[in-house]
Amino acid sequence: MKKVLIVEDEVKIARLVRDYLRQAGFDVVEATDGPSGLAMARAEKPDMIVLDLGLPGMDGLDVTRQLRATSSVPIIMLTARTEESDRIVGLELGADDYVDKPFSPKELVARIRAVLRRADATIGGGESVTVGDLSIDIPKRRVEVAGEVVELTTTEFDLLLTMARQPGRIYTRAQLLDAMHGVSFESYERSVDAHIKNLRRKIEPDPKRPARVLTVYGVGYKYADE
Ligand code: CA
Numbered sequence: 001m002k003k004v005l006i007v008e009d010e011v012k013i014a015r016l017v018r019d020y021l022r023q024a025g026f027d028v029v030e031a032t033d034g035p036s037g038l039a040m041a042r043a044e045k046p047d048m049i050v051l052d053l054g055l056p057g058m059d060g061l062d063v064t065r066q067l068r069a070t071s072s073v074p075i076i077m078l079t080a081r082t083e084e085s086d087r088i089v090g091l092e093l094g095a096d097d098y099v100d101k102p103f104s105p106k107e108l109v110a111r112i113r114a115v116l117r118r119a120d121a122t123i124g125g126g127e128s129v130t131v132g133d134l135s136i137d138i139p140k141r142r143v144e145v146a147g148e149v150v151e152l153t154t155t156e157f158d159l160l161l162t163m164a165r166q167p168g169r170i171y172t173r174a175q176l177l178d179a180m181h182g183v184s185f186e187s188y189e190r191s192v193d194a195h196i197k198n199l200r201r202k203i204e205p206d207p208k209r210p211a212r213v214l215t216v217y218g219v220g221y222k223y224a225d226e
Contacts, residue, residue, distance in 0.1 A: 002116060003027040005046035007037030007063065008078065009055055013101075017050060020105035021112075034058025038066055041073065047119075048112055051095070052078045053086055061089055068094040074115045078103070084218050088172050091219065097170060114168050114225060131167050132226055134203070134212065136160070145203050155180050156199045159192075160223075163213065168225030170216045196221060 004026045008014040011032075018028045029044050031037040034057040041049060041063075049067070053060035064075060077090045077098040087098050096115045099108050129136040133146040141157055143150045152160065162179035163171060171179075173189040180195070200207040214222050 001025065001027045002047040003029065003044065004112065005029050005031065005037070005040055005044060005049045007031045007034070007040075007049065007055065007060070008052040009033060010052070013052075013078070016105055017108065020109060024109045026112075032056075034060070034063045037063055041067055041071070046073060048074045048076070048116060050076050050078060050108070050112070053083055053090065054080065061086060061093060064090055064093045064095050074119045076108070076111055076115060088174075088219055091170060091172050092174060118166050118169060129161065129164050131164050131223060134164060136164060143203075150202050152199070152202060155195050156202070159195055160199060160203070160213075163221060163223035167223045170220055170222045172220040176220065192221075 004021055006014055006017050006021075006028060008017065008030075009032045014030060014032070018030060021028050029040060029046065031040045034055045036057075037049075037051065037055070038058070040046075051060045051063060055063070058066075060077060064077075067073065067075065072094075075095040077087065077095045078101055079087050079090070079098045080101050090098060096118070097111055099111055127138055129138065135144045136142070138161065141154075143152055143157065143160065158180050159176055162176065163169075173192045176192045177189060180192070196213060197207075200210050200213055203212055204210050212224055214224055216222055
């Protein structure tokens with residue numbers, strides 16, 4: 001049974017999430033502030049942490065930062081719509097995903113399952129990546145979409161490989177820039193958009209309605225989960 005730690009100070013939300021997760025077959029432990037969340041994470045060794053960003057004592061971003069110094073436990077942040085920049089910082093600190101409040105518990109459970117699935121899959125070690133009808137031969141730097149070879153630039157290849165290795169995972173522009181070995185400045189981040197546009201023209205049947213490389217509004221991009 002997978003164990004989920006919920007760190008949330010709002011009693012109603014914590015209870016709703018706990019009940020839903022138990023019903024979905026998860027073992028649940030809880031904390032209501034940052035420091036005890038951190039202590040619980042260390043003592044209980046959960047398989048996943050659902051972490052509210054606005055917490056007393058120590059906020060969710062600080063909890064994430066401290067956790068990531070020693071642990072790669074999957075983290076899903078609970079965020080308010082007004083916390084857009086925090087969301088981005090959280091993803092850059094290493095959180096795996098976020099869910100905006102108010103959220104449906106069903107959606108949260110689906111996200112938890114998706115992140116656990118990714119965490120269980122071996123990452124990066126292989127010589128090739130396959131997602132649906134996309135296949136990438138890494139040593140040959142060769143990409144095929146629906147059996148057809150697609151010619152990509154080095155940058156487009158690196159962007160696509162980064163995202164396709166973990167379908168469904170959201171990458172911020174700064175993280176994608178990092179994958180392109182670029183430097184993170186706001187103006188350069190816009191260059192990510194330009195490369196994504198070119199990549200879509202090459203691999204999307206309809207670049208105006210992308211089905212593979214998806215925009216996550218206000219945050220970045222992800223490769224579509226199957
Ligand atoms: Ca809160």
